Amino acid sequence: MKKLILLSILSLILMPSIVGEKFGDVNEDGSINIIDVVYLFKNRNLDYEVGDINCDNSINIIDVVYLFKHYDQMREPIVFAEHFKLEPHWDNGYCVVIDSEDNKFVxxxxxxxNPNIPDAKVINAPVGKIATIFYCPTVSTADILKDASCYxxxxxxxxxxxxxxxxxTTRYNEGKIADIGKSSSINYETVLNISPDIVFLGDWSSHDTMEEQLVKNGLTVSRFYTYDEPTYMGRIEWIKFSAAFWGEDKYNKTENYFQDAWKARNDILRKVYAENDYPSVTLFSWSKYKDAPGVYGSAHYYNKMANNFKGEYVFNDIPGTSFQYLDKETFYERAMDSDVCIMRHYYSNEITTKEELFGNYSTANFDKFKSLQNGRFYITKPKYYVYEAIDPAGYMMDYAKMLHPELFGGDDDLKYHNKIQ
Incomplete structure (x- = not known):
């Protein structure tokens, strides 16, 4: 699919400001201000990851203007995630965190x-005892840091x-961690026996009931809406939220980790910048129980990532981020002819061949898909969502290779997806 792109200085100035905390510090003095604008104006021979502020694969006056317009925003510590706020004051020995339900913690x-904020709960950092209901963001952050004190x-x-x-798993077998039940129904007695300093819950309606019950029993609860973030980088930035509860040292390490993911994302954007061939792409899952395809709205971070990497999500007209099932006829009308299909496979078995695909989804008519015939049909590997959290650079590169294999050395070495053969 071809697109004609008219780029002007004005359009680049008005493009959304989505930047990392250190991005924009072109003179590397530890701050972002008008001095950086002047420095960039006088020095254009910088590395792209430093001076290419608008990620268009060049460094010129447009970057200077963009930096001038947005350097105030670039100084903010949280610029991707929309469902938590974080105010680090580590020089004074504390950090303020506001979760997805506006619960405030010092x-x-x-x-x-102690800043003595009236409506804030004070928690000693590093926190002593945690109970959490989802893998992300707390456990995934521990798996990123690989620090014994976090575990x-x-x-x-x-x-x-x-x-x-x-x-x-090792610690559970050693009796060091308790199984508190399921994401939809926890064992309150087990949680109370742990006596955690804080319990982390997600955004499910059942978690509202859990919070009410836990608070009645005197426990502190925090809510994280990680999966409601509208961008992939916002979803990843929750590692800072979790790390802050373990203190400054862990927070700084996740900040560096996040910056690496941000740079990887920008490198991909620069690579695809001049690409005018936008492959049509279907991102979906298939429920065996409902025998129906399911898709997220165009504002979901999966689909935004595909669009940002110069793909054309075929259901861009579906608004929002929510998941919905489609009738087969509506789905087939667009998916069968799309250039690329990326299927999320939620089951534990790995699928690598057409025969395995047809055997697992015998009612789906995948054999008629253009993408399968052309070798552009991909399916996630088991537990891909775990690696989506702990290896954002690798996960984004998978998307880049699936959408533009010609630009990224082919699509035969994907990390978290299988190319169906």
Missing amino acids: LLEDGGT DSIKGTTGYVIGYSPEL
């Missing part, structure tokens, strides 16, 4: 100065989460 390190603080989580983390 994470106070030993010797730190030591996780005293309880659901059974499936324990299975996602090799370290937690």
Whole structure:
């Protein structure tokens, strides 16, 4: 699918400001301000990852103007995630965190100065005992940091989460971590026996009931709406939220990790910048129980990532981020002729061949799909969603290779997806 792109200085100035905390510090003095604008104006011979502010694969006056317009926003510590706020004051020994339900916490390190915020709950950092219901963001952040002290603080989580983390599995077998039940129904007695300093819950309606019950029993609850983030980088930025509860050192390490993911994302954008061939792409799942395809709205981070990487999501006219099932006729009308299909496979078996695909989804008529005939049909590997959280650079590169294999050395070495043969 071809698109004609008219780029002007004005359009680049008005493009959304989505930048990392250190991005824009072109003179590397530790701050972002008008001095950086002047520096960039005088020095254009910088590395792209430093000076290419608008990620158009060049450094010129447009980047200078863009930096001038947005350097105030670039100084903000949280610029991707929309469902939490974070105000680090580590120089004074504390950090303020506001979760997805506007619960406010002061994470106070030993010797730190308590800011005495009236509506904030003070929690000692690093936190001593945690119970959490999902893999992301708390356990995934521990798996990124691979620090024993982080794992030591996780005293309880659901059974499936324990299975996602090799370290937690080992600790569970050693009796160091409690299985608190399921994401939809926890064992309150087990949680109370842990006596956690904080319990992390997600955005399910059943979690509202859990919060009410836990608070009645005197426990502190925080809500994380990680999967409601409208961008992939926003979803990844929740590692900072979790790390803040473990103190400044862990927070700084996740900040560096996040910056690496941000740079990887920008490298992909630069690579595809001049590409005018937008492959049509269908991103979907298929329920065996409902015998129906399911898709997310165009504002979901999966589909936004495909669009940002110069693909054309075929259901861009479906608004929002919510998941919905489609009738087969509506789905086939667009999906069968799309250039690329990326299917999320939620089951534990791995699918690599057409025969396995047809055997697992015998009612789906995938044999008629253009993408399967052309070798552009991909399916996720088991537990892909775990790696989506802990290896964002690798996960984004999979998308880049599936959409533009000619630009990224082919699509035969994907990490978290299989190319159906």
